[in-house]
Amino acid sequence: MLAVAEPCAPTIPSKALRDELEQRLGHGEIALPVLPDVAARVLALASREDCSLEDLTDVLRNDPSMAGRMLEIANSAAYSPKVRIVSLQQAVSRLGASTIRDIALVISCKSRVFKVRGATTKVREIFRHSVATAVVAQEIARTRRDSVEEAFVGGLLHDVGQPLLFQEIADIQEALQTTVDPLRESALVDELHAALGAKLAKRWKLPPRTMRAIRDHHDPGADGAACAISLADSIAHVFLTETDAGDLAQLPTVAALNLYPDDVGALLARRHAVLEAVQAYA
Secondary structure, eight states: OOOOOOOOOOOHHHHHHHHHHHHHHHHHHOOOOOOOOOHHHHHHHHHHHTOOOHHHHHHTTTTTHHHHHHHHHEEEEEEOSSSSOOOOOHHHHHHHHOOOOOOOHHHHHHHHOOOTTHHHHHHHHHHHHHHHHHHHHHHHHHTTTOOOOHHHHHHTTTHHOOOOOOHHHHHHHHHHTTTTOOHHHHHHHHHHHHHHHHHHHHHHTTTHHHHHHHHTTTTTTTTOOOOOOOOHHHHHHHHHHTTOOOTTTGSSSHHTOOOOHHHHHHHHHHHHHHHHHHHHOO
């Protein structure tokens, strides 16, 4: 006797899914993760001119898991310590407040944001790309004598809306007992992620300039911070996919940032260092 096949769950129409997501986004109904207390305190301390490395160390000691991961990253090839770092105090002293802040944010994002049920591989790739974009954005900021700290945060969080939307879509599917066409799902996430990322940046009380850069990084008429993240996004894609840089120097963002071909060449020469950072963080 032949087994009777289980009926397939209906596919939710693309427009219905978009309407549902836009409604939840507009009404603030999409759950935004809270920045862990220790990470929030590290960000606040590191942004102060009178930041004390001792105070940073004391704050990190309140989160043994983060402190342990901090030591692992400090001893990675990305930072190449000549002598192994064996204590949290050593790590903070060697790396400095800005780098410690960056690492704390990366650790928090990986554990709180870049996690979606049933989409481990996909979200892991988004995270790797986000880290690469953050590191490249720092290099662009150095070239332009802009804020390196803001560039890293903006680069790291530029696609943060993507995992949040993938999680929201998964929740909708579960609640309605439906399926979603993968191509339409990706298209909707591409369309809506920047706005949701900006909402998270506001929730985490990040600087307005960073929030705008996250919101506008796909806008060709955006300001310098958003253009820098857009260019970093493109370069990170080249690094991670090992594709030909091609006419990267001809991108509109390069002209908008007043960068020269030599500047772009210098950024591309940082590929090995960027991939080491991705390996350390991811």
